[in-house]
Amino acid sequence: MRLVVVGGGPAGYVAAIRASQLGIKVTLIEAEHLGGECTNYACIPSKALLHAAEVYRKAASAPWLAGSLSFRWGEAVRWKDGVVERLRRGIEFLLKSAGVEVVHGVAKPGPGKSVEVNGRRFEYDYLLLATGSEPVDLKELPRGGRVLGTREVFGLENAPASVAIIGGGAAGVEAASLFSMLGSEVHLVEVMDRLLPGLDADVSRQVERALAGRGVKVYTSSRVVGAGGADGALELRLSTPGGEKRVEVEIAVVAVGRRPRLGPFAALGLELDSRGAVKTDSSMRTSIPWVYAAGDVTGPPYYAHKAYAQAKAAVENMAGLKSAYEPRAVPAVIFSDPEVVSVGLTEEEAAKRGYRPKAARVPLSALGRAVATDSSEGFAKLVYDGESRVVLGVHMVGRGVSELAGEAAALVEFYATVDDLALVVHPHPTLSELFVELAEAALGRPTHVARL
Amino acid sequence: MRLVVVGGGPAGYVAAIRASQLGIKVTLIEAEHLGGECTNYACIPSKALLHAAEVYRKAASAPWLAGSLSFRWGEAVRWKDGVVERLRRGIEFLLKSAGVEVVHGVAKPGPGKSVEVNGRRFEYDYLLLATGSEPVDLKELPRGGRVLGTREVFGLENAPASVAIIGGGAAGVEAASLFSMLGSEVHLVEVMDRLLPGLDADVSRQVERALAGRGVKVYTSSRVVGAGGADGALELRLSTPGGEKRVEVEIAVVAVGRRPRLGPFAALGLELDSRGAVKTDSSMRTSIPWVYAAGDVTGPPYYAHKAYAQAKAAVENMAGLKSAYEPRAVPAVIFSDPEVVSVGLTEEEAAKRGYRPKAARVPLSALGRAVATDSSEGFAKLVYDGESRVVLGVHMVGRGVSELAGEAAALVEFYATVDDLALVVHPHPTLSELFVELAEAALGRPTHVARL
Amino acid sequence: KPQAAQPAPREVAAMPAARRLARELGIDLTKVRGTGPGGVITVEDVRRYAEELKGREAETPKPA
Ligand SMILES: Cc1cc2nc3c(=O)[nH]c(=O)nc-3n(C[C@H](O)[C@H](O)[C@H](O)COP(=O)(O)OP(=O)(O)OC[C@H]3O[C@@H](n4cnc5c(N)ncnc54)[C@H](O)[C@@H]3O)c2cc1C
Ligand SMILES: Cc1cc2nc3c(=O)[nH]c(=O)nc-3n(C[C@H](O)[C@H](O)[C@H](O)COP(=O)(O)OP(=O)(O)OC[C@H]3O[C@@H](n4cnc5c(N)ncnc54)[C@H](O)[C@@H]3O)c2cc1C
Numbered sequence: 001m002r003l004v005v006v007g008g009g010p011a012g013y014v015a016a017i018r019a020s021q022l023g024i025k026v027t028l029i030e031a032e033h034l035g036g037e038c039t040n041y042a043c044i045p046s047k048a049l050l051h052a053a054e055v056y057r058k059a060a061s062a063p064w065l066a067g068s069l070s071f072r073w074g075e076a077v078r079w080k081d082g083v084v085e086r087l088r089r090g091i092e093f094l095l096k097s098a099g100v101e102v103v104h105g106v107a108k109p110g111p112g113k114s115v116e117v118n119g120r121r122f123e124y125d126y127l128l129l130a131t132g133s134e135p136v137d138l139k140e141l142p143r144g145g146r147v148l149g150t151r152e153v154f155g156l157e158n159a160p161a162s163v164a165i166i167g168g169g170a171a172g173v174e175a176a177s178l179f180s181m182l183g184s185e186v187h188l189v190e191v192m193d194r195l196l197p198g199l200d201a202d203v204s205r206q207v208e209r210a211l212a213g214r215g216v217k218v219y220t221s222s223r224v225v226g227a228g229g230a231d232g233a234l235e236l237r238l239s240t241p242g243g244e245k246r247v248e249v250e251i252a253v254v255a256v257g258r259r260p261r262l263g264p265f266a267a268l269g270l271e272l273d274s275r276g277a278v279k280t281d282s283s284m285r286t287s288i289p290w291v292y293a294a295g296d297v298t299g300p301p302y303y304a305h306k307a308y309a310q311a312k313a314a315v316e317n318m319a320g321l322k323s324a325y326e327p328r329a330v331p332a333v334i335f336s337d338p339e340v341v342s343v344g345l346t347e348e349e350a351a352k353r354g355y356r357p358k359a360a361r362v363p364l365s366a367l368g369r370a371v372a373t374d375s376s377e378g379f380a381k382l383v384y385d386g387e388s389r390v391v392l393g394v395h396m397v398g399r400g401v402s403e404l405a406g407e408a409a410a411l412v413e414f415y416a417t418v419d420d421l422a423l424v425v426h427p428h429p430t431l432s433e434l435f436v437e438l439a440e441a442a443l444g445r446p447t448h449v450a451r452l
Numbered sequence: 453m454r455l456v457v458v459g460g461g462p463a464g465y466v467a468a469i470r471a472s473q474l475g476i477k478v479t480l481i482e483a484e485h486l487g488g489e490c491t492n493y494a495c496i497p498s499k500a501l502l503h504a505a506e507v508y509r510k511a512a513s514a515p516w517l518a519g520s521l522s523f524r525w526g527e528a529v530r531w532k533d534g535v536v537e538r539l540r541r542g543i544e545f546l547l548k549s550a551g552v553e554v555v556h557g558v559a560k561p562g563p564g565k566s567v568e569v570n571g572r573r574f575e576y577d578y579l580l581l582a583t584g585s586e587p588v589d590l591k592e593l594p595r596g597g598r599v600l601g602t603r604e605v606f607g608l609e610n611a612p613a614s615v616a617i618i619g620g621g622a623a624g625v626e627a628a629s630l631f632s633m634l635g636s637e638v639h640l641v642e643v644m645d646r647l648l649p650g651l652d653a654d655v656s657r658q659v660e661r662a663l664a665g666r667g668v669k670v671y672t673s674s675r676v677v678g679a680g681g682a683d684g685a686l687e688l689r690l691s692t693p694g695g696e697k698r699v700e701v702e703i704a705v706v707a708v709g710r711r712p713r714l715g716p717f718a719a720l721g722l723e724l725d726s727r728g729a730v731k732t733d734s735s736m737r738t739s740i741p742w743v744y745a746a747g748d749v750t751g752p753p754y755y756a757h758k759a760y761a762q763a764k765a766a767v768e769n770m771a772g773l774k775s776a777y778e779p780r781a782v783p784a785v786i787f788s789d790p791e792v793v794s795v796g797l798t799e800e801e802a803a804k805r806g807y808r809p810k811a812a813r814v815p816l817s818a819l820g821r822a823v824a825t826d827s828s829e830g831f832a833k834l835v836y837d838g839e840s841r842v843v844l845g846v847h848m849v850g851r852g853v854s855e856l857a858g859e860a861a862a863l864v865e866f867y868a869t870v871d872d873l874a875l876v877v878h879p880h881p882t883l884s885e886l887f888v889e890l891a892e893a894a895l896g897r898p899t900h901v902a903r904l
Numbered sequence: 905k906p907q908a909a910q911p912a913p914r915e916v917a918a919m920p921a922a923r924r925l926a927r928e929l930g931i932d933l934t935k936v937r938g939t940g941p942g943g944v945i946t947v948e949d950v951r952r953y954a955e956e957l958k959g960r961e962a963e964t965p966k967p968a
Contacts, residue, residue, distance in 0.1 A: 416862070
């Protein structure tokens with residue numbers, strides 16, 4: 001059996017490796033860099049630079065450190081480039097070890113069951129489209145010059161003294177965190193009435209409060225209506241609930257969203273949804289039986305871990321296994337300062353699906369670990385069904401919570417009840433003790449939160 | 453119903469709060485400080501100072517930071533004192549909100565069912581002993597002068613230029629990490645043939661390698677046979693496999709273990725085990741039916757989270773609930789650099805219990821998160837039963853793994869199989885992706901580890 | 905000489921709260937059918953089994 005994978009991002013390279021493990025002969029075609037958007041321009045560069053900035057923030061604010069400290073953006077970018085390089089080579093090595101044939105070039109559909117790359121033709125029994133997504137543009141603020149997309153941010157020569165970020169979703173909030181930790185003047189513009197509109201409303205509020213507390217100017221229910229300015233700067237005109245505002249900044253970053261990218265494979269005529277995403281069943285099969293799709297090209301949510309899971313399901317089905325992509329929980333993690341975790345259902349979503357949702361809430365300040373690491377702002381919320389007491393969702397905001405998302409997903413996937421959770425011994429002093437406190441709070445008997 | 457709790461550490465204060473919630477009238481007696489050893493002299497001070505040192509280490513080694521930086525020990529200790537104070541007050545507030553009567557003083561048994569404190573007598577229906585533990589001394593190196601116990605370390609006026617730590621268990625390894633991060637010359641002496649003797653042997657080796665790599669001199673199969681020295685320094689004579697060694701240091705820290713402390717309550721004549729720990733059944737009831745015990749006084753393992761869980765089980769039983777303390781997994785976390793997590797069974801333990809253990813292993817360097825946060829040394833190991841594929845244990849060593857112990861405990865408690873675990877979507881890029889890689893490795897198909 | 909294989913411990917896979925409820929109700933977990941992931945016994949399974957037991961007891965005429 002021959003498989004051609006188009007795209008070497010998280011969906012494509014994981015599909016290729018798993019397919020090889022299953023005995024399928026795989027050719028992977030990548031136009032740019034192995035690792036795709038994620039490794040080269042998104043997940044990894046952003047997290048590496050956020051890490052660098054966090055090391056700086058913590059050191060600069062520690063009363064137990066003396067001396068002068070300054071952040072060297074250029075060095076940080078170089079270090080980040082090294083991280084990306086190392087991970088990209090890792091993927092190259094994994095593909096090679098798995099015996100995957102990697103071809104560099106832009107693929108397009110060929111006659112019958114084939115694709116063409118630089119004039120070469122590759123026949124297949126199955127095709128996997130893992131072509132990812134591309135940024136959505138703002139017509140009021142076209143990219144170019146001082147107006148950047150998310151990719152360009154991580155390659156800037158200097159950290160901007162001032163920046164306007166358009167879009168208060170995950171990428172926008174992460175960028176706002178990054179630059180505000182470095183001391184830039186940051187303006188963050190979101191068209192909806194709150195940041196991170198898809199998430200729990202209390203989480204949104206807390207993130208907005210934290211960013212505002214660090215000097216970020218947050219404009220919700222606002223949009224860019226015009227741009228201008230001389231060569232020294234960029235002037236944006238914002239329509240806000242408080243009237244039109246003018247903001248002068250060194251650069252603007254457009255992070256208003258992404259859309260599935262089919263490129264030349266649009267010609268296949270696959271069934272798409274209203275947003276232009278490739279439609280698939282839970283085996284990741286498209287409307288053409290020998291064509292599968294995985295990752296961003298199948299539409300939101302846009303996460304690498306969703307891409308991984310879909311990719312595995314897709315090739316396992318080609319190999320005759322009855323895998324399906326139907327997780328109960330796909331975690332959302334935002335590596336902002338503070339970090340955000342959202343797993344499973346919010347109260348509103350749970351109510352819509354016919355549960356009788358209840359919520360328990362615990363502040364981070366209840367935890368020894370949070371206090372002993374200067375991270376006691378924020379909270380966690382557990383959503384559970386009032387009848388069966390099954391955990392439906394976990395929503396958190398606070399420094400260091402990102403590593404708790406995996407456990408939250410496990411709880412939802414395993415249909416754990418709050419009674420079960422309360423009996424799992426969690427180590428002291430860690431943030432993971434939040435789970436015990438949340439469960440006990442749900443049972444009406446928190447031990448580290450006063451019931452007044 | 454009246455309960456008297458002796459001891460206001462993790463076991464005592466949690467018991468008092470839970471008992472109050474269950475409608476029991478509670479008097480808690482504490483000789484020193486609420487929060488016990490843990491909050492005042494152990495868990496919290498050590499973690500606060502380790503956090504402070506880690507902020508320093510990261511900043512000092514970051515190529516993207518310029519400037520000079522020095523660690524001010526005195527300021528760090530003051531900050532740590534503030535953390536302890538805040539948490540101690542928190543416990544005070546929780547007890548007050550719960551309506552617990554707190555009495556300060558040393559309790560001793562009174563006539564019949566009563567205890568006496570400063571001449572006052574308190575009658576009870578139930579007594580909970582939560583009197584904790586005390587350090588074991590080394591007769592070759594009695595505490596005093598330049599020879600400290602773990603308590604004294606966290607109150608030192610200055611960071612020592614050189615230190616010998618006797619005992620390579622959790623407390624010793626944490627202290628060695630702390631001082632080596634600050635640049636002290638550190639000698640670490642362990643009588644057994646490896647550090648952290650109770651844990652997975654590969655984990656021990658990795659910790660030893662990491663400490664040695666940072667200049668810590670590790671002496672295993674070694675012991676202190678004598679001490680002397682002029683007033684300027686302390687000279688220790690060590691018996692090592694390579695012959696007798698002399699080590700000159702500013703101070704020595706004795707961290708060779710703890711033993712249950714009954715104090716005046718030894719007079720009750722409770723049944724004890726060979727180590728002097730109070731014997732209880734799984735409801736935490738002692739050999740006297742109206743006397744319960746929880747926490748360190750019941751013997752190893754010595755963890756605050758064990759104390760919490762036992763305390764809850766004890767008072768719930770007094771209230772007529774059929775609780776039991778019988779967790780499948782009590783996580784061990786060591787907040788050293790690198791951190792260590794050990795949950796559930798090692799391969800040897802699993803084999804002894806009649807399982808057919810298999811192990812999967814994944815290096816941290818397989819993870820984008822680890823590389824992007826300069827934390828790619830170390831590994832994780834999953835122990836599972838070869839037949840049922842149920843997860844039996846998780847063992848990890850590496851920076852930042854401490855927050856993964858909760859999920860590991862949940863997997864063991866929930867009888868999760870590696871097949872289940874492989875299907876739980878974990879967010880990218882986080883260290884928690886280790887769980888998916890481990891499960892896939894167990895299934896013979898890791899995607900981020902090459903099979904050569 | 906061939907060694908007799910060690911039998912794996914006979915363990916009943918049950919969620920923590922199911923273990924606790926079974927203890928409270930005096931129920932033998934080996935009799936309960938698990939419906940959780942991988943056949944793990946959930947608290948719901950224990951409750952259902954307890955109801956069944958009650959039903960059966962009600963049906964069996966009490967000895968006079
Ligand atoms: C700023 C930012 C931060 C993000 N952070 C995170 C995060 O922290 N965690 C997370 O989970 N997700 C994050 N994401 C989302 C994540 O990057 C995507 O979900 C992920 O990259 C999707 O993987 P993919 O394989 O579907 O597509 P992509 O990564 O986009 O890869 C597609 C690949 O296909 C190639 N390709 C496309 N067409 C062709 C063709 N015709 N011929 C040959 N090659 C082709 C492209 O060159 C590309 O390399 C972030 C996104 C952004 C923008
Ligand atoms: C250096 C070090 C680091 C540690 N780090 C960790 C860690 O990170 N995580 C973890 O889980 N565990 C850690 N531990 C272990 C942890 O401190 C103990 O397991 C925990 O404190 C046990 O709680 P307890 O309530 O049983 O006893 P204790 O905390 O010892 O409390 C007992 C209390 O009882 C009081 N008391 C005793 N007798 C009487 C009496 N007769 N009358 C009145 N009051 C009395 C004492 O004053 C004391 O306050 C650490 C230990 C050490 C030494």
